[in-house]
Amino acid sequence: MSRSQAETPKTGLAHAVACVLVAVTSVLLCFGALVTTFDAAMAVPDWPGTYGHNMFLFPWAEWFYGPWDLFLEHGHRLLGALVGMISLVLAAVVWRTNQSPAVRGLAAAAVLLVVVQGVLGGARVLLDDKTVAKVHACTGPLFFAVAVAIATLTRRSSSSQSATSTAAVRSAGGLALASYVQLVAGAQLRHLDASVDPATFRWLVAFHLAGAAAVAALSVAAVLCTRSCGQPIARRWSLAILLLVGCQLALGVGAWMVNWGLPSGWLPASWAFSDPLLARSVWGATVVTGHVVLGMMILGASVVLSIATGVLRSAVKSTVRPQQADRLRERAFA
């Protein structure tokens, strides 16, 4: 095998593993969102075990047919462990298949993030701390975004894509960033402490609403900027995101009504549920959880769009060959 062949990244396996990681992580995020919706985080009070058992040896019938909150929390832990293992496999595959340093960096970030997330999950249970729960809720989407980025960058065609306009790159990158900030703000509202004062609460709601407006504006900008960019895939993704954002706004209105009832003013007066039963009902839980999960999907789609428009395109090259390195060295160190 010639050197150039040996240095060409074999993207197929890495892409497949990354896609599996994205799929399993999506399910994990749904479980995590449901855990918060049903306040099930403390359904299993010990960690890393489950009621004294090794987590993996906990009787499955007791879990599967047990109480709903136990099903959610233990399922969340099992899925988290699975995602951790897939992340390790992905990192090994990325290294073994000679991926670009940017992809290796992202794979390393995925491993670091999944370890941090596991520790945070344990700390959330052991300390029974709302702020740790917020950090845990912010780390999940970031990990998901990294997994999506790896899956996109390891596609065979990703390194051959040409860059689009600067405006398209900026709107797509801004959309990804704004989507994540929205998830951070949403996590503040989802994990509110009972002691929070009304002024802080109203300020948070206003911040989340402003973020929603920014995401909506950026998604429209992304559609306009990718309209004639010469990248059909970017145009399709921007349209899909616009559709998702429309659904998300509708779900946001629904989540508001579930949590705080029909709007009587510009901002709700208190963080307390107007009707706790409604918030825990199947309809209420679906709306609120769907709002969170759709937010993560918008983030993932924005990452794909960013890469489609050319963000990280130049960073996807595999490591330079020795002859190239010598030329670069001569140029750089002349």
Next chain:
Amino acid sequence: MTPPPDFASDFTAATFVPTVGPMPMHPSDSTRARSRGAMIAADISRLTRPRIAVMVLATVVASMWLTAGRGVGGPTLFWLLLGTTLVAASSSIANQILERDADRLMPRTARRPIAAGRLSVPAATMLATLMVVAGGLMITLAAGWQPAVAALATWILYVVVYTPMKMRSPLNTAVGAVSGALPVAIGWLAADGPARLAAGDAAGALAVAALGTVLYLWQFPHFMAIAWLYRSQYAAAGMRMLTVDDPSGLRAAGQALAASLAMVPVSLVLAVPSGSIRLFLAAAIASLVYAVATVGFAVRRDDASARTLLFTSLGSLLALLTASVVFGPPV
């Protein structure tokens, strides 16, 4: 005690200290005396790298604050910080003694007093020894032997392990970053962190561990930016920086990207002891801005993006530490 490998020192030396030729002749004695005084002050600054010391002190204070809030102050804090400053300055001098040959080959470091021959090696060695001993004693008397051991461990890691490693392996950043994060341990130990942890203050210990991890991760993008900007000088001096081994900058960008992304959630943990929403959001914004600047460097890998990353790194760390102190007194 030595923050990031070369940290701001390289940056400041190259950016803020003008590289001028020999001092011009001045007509009057008083002017000459003034210029001589200015030169001595500049040499002391180059030798002890005060900007590094300030960042180390800020780290120690933030760590103590996250551990004990207002529980530590007054003379204890003063002597602890003075001792820490001396140990930090000593490590800078020791570093310059060991690297004097390489320093002579790099324009940005050639004017350092030891490299330029204005301070002899024996005198510098005596100065570094006196400072580390005095600093260690001050820390011991003010806060006990544990923080003093942490300070000395940092000094040893920086001077004995990291400094020689720069000539041997591009892994030097990963090792040097440990010595940059260790001042957190000084603050935690000085604020009775272990006793507080034993008494059940796990949230404080978690936040301090997060601060140490943040400082460790923070150094990768920061130092990769420096390594990019001065890659030709590092190459001339024979230093094995990642940007010298891989002049495309792809590997440096990959490491920076991984660290900056991992830093985002870890920085949020700083808000755990206080539960402060403001600190949480400030940490999120500071770390996200840093991650965005790192992505910019990964994409462009040019001097402009490296310089942006460098400035962003300093701003984001300053914002994080300030927010920790302003918004995050433990409950």
